Amino acid sequence: MSNQYLVEPCLDFVEQVASLGGDSVKKCYQCATCTVACTIAPDNSPFPRKEMIATSWGLKDRVLGSADIWMCHECGDCSELCPRGAQPADVLSAARSAAITEYATPKFLGKMVNDAKMLPLFLGIPAAWFALMAFITMTMGESMEKLFKGFGMHWHHHTDAPIASADFVSSWLVDVTFVPLLNLSILIFLIGLIKFVKDIHANAVLEGKTDKTDFNLVQYLVSVVKAIPTIMLHKKFNECGENKSRALAHQMVLFGFIGCFIVTAIFFVVLYIGGVAGPYDQINPVKILANIAGVGIVVGSFLMIKDRLAKSEPSSFKDWALLVLVFGLGATGMLTQGVRLLGYIDGLVGIAQVVSYFFYYIHLILIFCLFAYLPFSKMAHIVYRVAALGYAEYANRK
Amino acid sequence: MTTDKANPAVGSILVVGGGISGLTTTLEAAEVGYEVYVVEKNPNLGGRVSQLNQYFPKLCPPTCGLEINYRRIKDNPKIKVMTLTEVEKVEGEPGNYEVTLKLTPRFVNEKCTACGECAKACSGEIDNEFNFGMDKTKAAYLPNDMAFPMRYVLSADISAEDGKKCEEACKYGAIDLSMEAKTMTINVGAVVWATGWKPYDATKIDNLGFGQHKNIVTNMMLERLAATNGPTKGQIVRPSDGKAPATIAFAQCAGSRDENHLPYCSYICCMASLKHATYLRAQYPDAKITIYYIDLRAPGQKYEKFYKKLKEDENVFFVKGKVAEVSEEANGNIGVVAEDAVSGEKSTQSVDMLVLATGMEPSLKTDKPSADLNYNEDGFVVNDFSKGGLFAAGCANKPADVVTSNQNATGMALKAIQTLVRR
Numbered sequence: 092m093s094n095q096y097l098v099e100p101c102l103d104f105v106e107q108v109a110s111l112g113g114d115s116v117k118k119c120y121q122c123a124t125c126t127v128a129c130t131i132a133p134d135n136s137p138f139p140r141k142e143m144i145a146t147s148w149g150l151k152d153r154v155l156g157s158a159d160i161w162m163c164h165e166c167g168d169c170s171e172l173c174p175r176g177a178q179p180a181d182v183l184s185a186a187r188s189a190a191i192t193e194y195a196t197p198k199f200l201g202k203m204v205n206d207a208k209m210l211p212l213f214l215g216i217p218a219a220w221f222a223l224m225a226f227i228t229m230t231m232g233e234s235m236e237k238l239f240k241g242f243g244m245h246w247h248h249h250t251d252a253p254i255a256s257a258d259f260v261s262s263w264l265v266d267v268t269f270v271p272l273l274n275l276s277i278l279i280f281l282i283g284l285i286k287f288v289k290d291i292h293a294n295a296v297l298e299g300k301t302d303k304t305d306f307n308l309v310q311y312l313v314s315v316v317k318a319i320p321t322i323m324l325h326k327k328f329n330e331c332g333e334n335k336s337r338a339l340a341h342q343m344v345l346f347g348f349i350g351c352f353i354v355t356a357i358f359f360v361v362l363y364i365g366g367v368a369g370p371y372d373q374i375n376p377v378k379i380l381a382n383i384a385g386v387g388i389v390v391g392s393f394l395m396i397k398d399r400l401a402k403s404e405p406s407s408f409k410d411w412a413l414l415v416l417v418f419g420l421g422a423t424g425m426l427t428q429g430v431r432l433l434g435y436i437d438g439l440v441g442i443a444q445v446v447s448y449f450f451y452y453i454h455l456i457l458i459f460c461l462f463a464y465l466p467f468s469k470m471a472h473i474v475y476r477v478a479a480l481g482y483a484e485y486a487n488r489k
Numbered sequence: 490m491t492t493d494k495a496n497p498a499v500g501s502i503l504v505v506g507g508g509i510s511g512l513t514t515t516l517e518a519a520e521v522g523y524e525v526y527v528v529e530k531n532p533n534l535g536g537r538v539s540q541l542n543q544y545f546p547k548l549c550p551p552t553c554g555l556e557i558n559y560r561r562i563k564d565n566p567k568i569k570v571m572t573l574t575e576v577e578k579v580e581g582e583p584g585n586y587e588v589t590l591k592l593t594p595r596f597v598n599e600k601c602t603a604c605g606e607c608a609k610a611c612s613g614e615i616d617n618e619f620n621f622g623m624d625k626t627k628a629a630y631l632p633n634d635m636a637f638p639m640r641y642v643l644s645a646d647i648s649a650e651d652g653k654k655c656e657e658a659c660k661y662g663a664i665d666l667s668m669e670a671k672t673m674t675i676n677v678g679a680v681v682w683a684t685g686w687k688p689y690d691a692t693k694i695d696n697l698g699f700g701q702h703k704n705i706v707t708n709m710m711l712e713r714l715a716a717t718n719g720p721t722k723g724q725i726v727r728p729s730d731g732k733a734p735a736t737i738a739f740a741q742c743a744g745s746r747d748e749n750h751l752p753y754c755s756y757i758c759c760m761a762s763l764k765h766a767t768y769l770r771a772q773y774p775d776a777k778i779t780i781y782y783i784d785l786r787a788p789g790q791k792y793e794k795f796y797k798k799l800k801e802d803e804n805v806f807f808v809k810g811k812v813a814e815v816s817e818e819a820n821g822n823i824g825v826v827a828e829d830a831v832s833g834e835k836s837t838q839s840v841d842m843l844v845l846a847t848g849m850e851p852s853l854k855t856d857k858p859s860a861d862l863n864y865n866e867d868g869f870v871v872n873d874f875s876k877g878g879l880f881a882a883g884c885a886n887k888p889a890d891v892v893t894s895n896q897n898a899t900g901m902a903l904k905a906i907q908t909l910v911r912r
Binding site for chain 1: 746747
């Protein structure tokens, strides 16, 4: 209240939040029950009451540039107690989604990724791409082998397995797609992060939420590292009263992804440096890790889908898109492998090959979605939340 | 509307409920010459007002106001008072209703002089409803010291042995243990429902700890604590240890304006808490009082003035932020958690006593008689003046203070009269 300023409402922002599932924000009458209900809101300038009024007033910068919206783990304690049915948890979730769109470059892509009508296009691109890649692999193997020999390399990687996914879409083609794609996503993230961290620091200074007025990058990065154990153990998530089970499910998926990332990295190195191709034996430790990670993703995301289906309020497209993607990734990965193993049974090779390739094809499309749309979809929370929780650590905001 | 009402108007009016609204309708109608039945389900008239320590607008004790009304009733032969009576069914049409009444036995007849010998003889005790269960009363009891009718009553739960003892102790032959519940019908031309309200059950508000922590009381309990005929003879002390409170917090909108409880504003609780602050300031000049609110509603000029005066009081603090969490400390104090929405700080205040400003729920919400009444979703009666015949007054119609209830009750007396004389 000490400093006065002219309110410049951004009405588009209010509409954007409403369309992302935060339409209940206008019901809020600022009683501040939510801030008390929240078990993880700090005492100094707690959330989500101030975000509720800032959102309904269209103060876009105040909301999107605040690290606080990322401290919320959407347990729903606030919505449960809200006397007006204003669902602050949903509003903050919508605000996070709006923040992802805001900080992603180019912005129009962010809007399109979260638009259900665009889904056929966004699935169509990778579907067409991998159809082409499969066509190249299956029809042009000989000429590619000759071409590669010219550089002293092999197009084919030798394997004894009766069915190998690399015979459907070559590992070379998979990696030539995904490695640049992931790097592009990381670049887009970096551009977004620079602005994001600048904004959340400015906001914290403005609202008196930090004891540091100058920003020190090294100290900040140290704080991010310090925050990692809390994030890994889901400590804040578990402080949320309403749903401990959700934290466990989320943890399974997170660890599943980390596991798969490690497996992929090992596979990558072993293939291109060691020249040993997959598929690996089922008893290979890397394979075992891969399977544990895969099961984690499938079970975790299944639990989250179940949880979401049980909600009285229907969830928005962005929420479902992510959950279906994650579950689909896990399920098609496991199915590709499972059906491939049936190839060891006499007489099943033919049919198993077709079915396994089909699942692999879907799997590739979904991985493309994961990597390409990462900075624009709800999945981007993995980056912004870590950055924001690291900032909370840096700013001594507890 | 040219009407041809063939029904001969029956000349009497039934008023359901003997609280401040019912008394007003009764007297307004009776004093212009109409015959009025007033039925009250409790053993005495006076309703919620009789439970207050002081009431708006003039901060009078309830005796002032109720007593003059009782006097007017006694003097008026047109009024028939029936206590321990409820309406079971209303059949018919405007101008001609047959009403079925259910009478609960009092076991004490009109010979009672309120000498109190029966209570002395009786050993069994029951919760004192008049004091919201904060103390006990004998199973043979006078509802309160200004009860009208001034007559004892035996609880339905009294033991046979105690009943006998009472009968023996009464030298006026006023105890009649053979009384039985019965139903009767009366014919009236119009019915005014002045069934009033009950305090919202605070145990339903989980996060405010009522019923879990002793030193959390409701606003109506505080009225009883402050009243000289209450359980503490007017000393406002905290329930756990009888200590005089040095810090008191009020949680406004406890259950009101809350979709999980009562979605509407109960109208009276803000002024009630401000009034309670004056009780506390008078009794404990050094006590610190904090009122936690969403918005303070002091409707009208007089109430606004009252609020302004309290705002200037250096021992009364106002915090904009709803109490949403409470805890009990080792010494019995209550930790009150709220965010001050003005400063943006969330904090816990330790107080000796927390008062929940609970709201009102219409009595008819849970006890609906068989009658052609329209209710809104909250259980208040929506008056249908084009249909006529049955009208709701006071808090049966909407949450209201005494002044508004009386204005509304006077209007409903006129509506009832119009039903009778309409041709």
